[in-house]
Amino acid sequence: MKLSVLDQSPMKSGVSPDECIRETLDLAKSCEAYGYHRYWLSEHHNSEALAGSAPEVLMAAIAATTSRIRLGSAGIMLPHYSAFKVAEQFRVLEAIAPGRIDLGVGRAPGADGRTALALNPNASHAADAFPAQVRDLQAWTSGAELPLDHPFRTLRAEPRGPFAPQMWILGSSNYGAQLAAWFGLPYCFAYFFSDGEGAAEALEIYRTQFRPSAVLDKPHCGIVVWAFAADTQAEADYWFRSRALIQTIRPRGRFLALPTPEEAETVELTEIEKERMEGIKARAFVGTGQETANRLRALCAELKADELVITTGVTNHEVRRNSFKLLAEAFGLGA
Template sequence: MKLSVLDQSTAVSGRPQTDAIAESLALARHCDGLGYHRYWVSEHHHSGSIVGSAPEVLMAAIAATTSRIRVGSAGVMLPHYSALKVAEQFRVLEGIAPGRIDLGIGRAPGSDRLTAYALNPDAGQAAERFPQQVQDLQAWVSGMPLAPGHPFGASRAHPQGPTSPEMWILGSSNYGAQLAAHFGLPYAYAYFFSEGEGVEEALDLYRRLYQPSERHPMPQATICVWALAADTEEQARHLLRTREHWRIGFERGLRLPLVSPEEAAATAYDEADQARIAALRRRAIVGTAGQVAARLHALAAQLNLDEIVVNTWTHDPAARRHSYTLLAQAFGLTGLPSGQALG
């Protein structure tokens, strides 16, 4: 089974937010060396927690400093932008790393309503035009002509080349699944948004309604899960406290940097918070590499998947890199020779 990475460039307390970007670059090189299949970066705005606001820029740096891993967006929030401009950006990325670029797109704002308006005052109407944007983007990215009579039919996205980015639809609902099926595109379900609620229905819809495309004659699906491995289950549960603390803040509308497990453990939670944390702990995919790998293999078998994307948050970047190392070993990934691309 293939294993991939979603990196959200999380900020941590006590350090500049720009460190999160540097850590993303370091983790990408590390996972390139370990043998991970893809490395996806996200787009969020006006967040003190997730500071990767320009995936296309971060992808360029990652693509230029890795050698074999696929590099992608998870995703570009298309209603904020012109489909032609996004196609041009990703055609340039394809020129940097031919055959290694994924263009994952989503409809959600990735921000609050006011910030979405600041990014694009027409964002609300643009979201309604999302299917048309996807169709236009698909043509511009692949180099195929737009539909006859299209007002921009004479426009092309450059640079052209022998390869083109692979498009993905991202989502956490049936809407994205049906859209991906309609356009014959791969589909990634954000399992970690709702701890998997609705995933079976979405994947079933996607596969049942799938209309084959030239590039993708068969449906291709994956899910993105939150998981964390450590040398012992006790250590993993200790590191999980950081995410527990963040989740409580998130429920209150806060988007704060990640705190250390020790600071999280010292936090006084009320009964409602404690109940939320207990529920999170029951569902969390955390433990030793063997325990986490077993859970992921079971999920893959249950959902008929040959690839899973793993998202991991820790306050200490070394603990995050170690988690990905442990999982690579547990899955028997084969990377570069020892000492290469593991910065």
């Protein structure tokens, strides 16, 4: 099973957003050295919690300082953009890092409605065109033919070359699973969005409805899981306080920068929120490297996932780096 990384460039208390981006660049080099297969970057806009607003730019920067690890978007929120322009961007990335580029796309806005409107004045209708955008994007990135009656059939996304980005459909609902199955593309479920709610159903829909394509002859699915490892369970629990609090107060309607573990302890919670936090802690993939890896393996076996993508965030960069190192060792990536 392939093990990969999703880095959302999480914002942290006491750290400027631009520094969070530089930490992403630094972590990518470490994860390549640890043996991870892919390094994916997310797209969020006008966020107080996540600094990564332009995954294609980060991919180019990381490509310049790595040589083996695959680089990808998880994902490009396609309804914000012209499919042709996205195709050109990823053809350029493919020229920079031949054979190493993943193009993960999603339909969700990755932003509030007002921000989505700022990105695309036609945002209210753009999501309806998502399947057609996926078709066009797949054709333009791979050099395949568009339908005869397509108004832009003769356009070519440059620079062309011997490799094409590997397209993925990303999602957290049955819609994305059905679309990936229809186009015969790899599918990745955002397990960490809702602690896995709906994951089993979506992945089963994907597998049963999958249609073989020119790029994939059988279903290939992954899951993105929030996981954290430390040298001891006590240390892991300490750093997890920040994530546990953010997840607990999410229903309040705000997505905030990660507080330090000490700051997280000072936040007053309602009785309902205290119960919610205990549930979050009980379900979390948090512990020593081997213990966390064992639980992740069991989850992948249960869901029949072909790939596992790990995302994590704590307020100390070196601690986060060590988590990825411990998990890589527990999964035997060095071997």
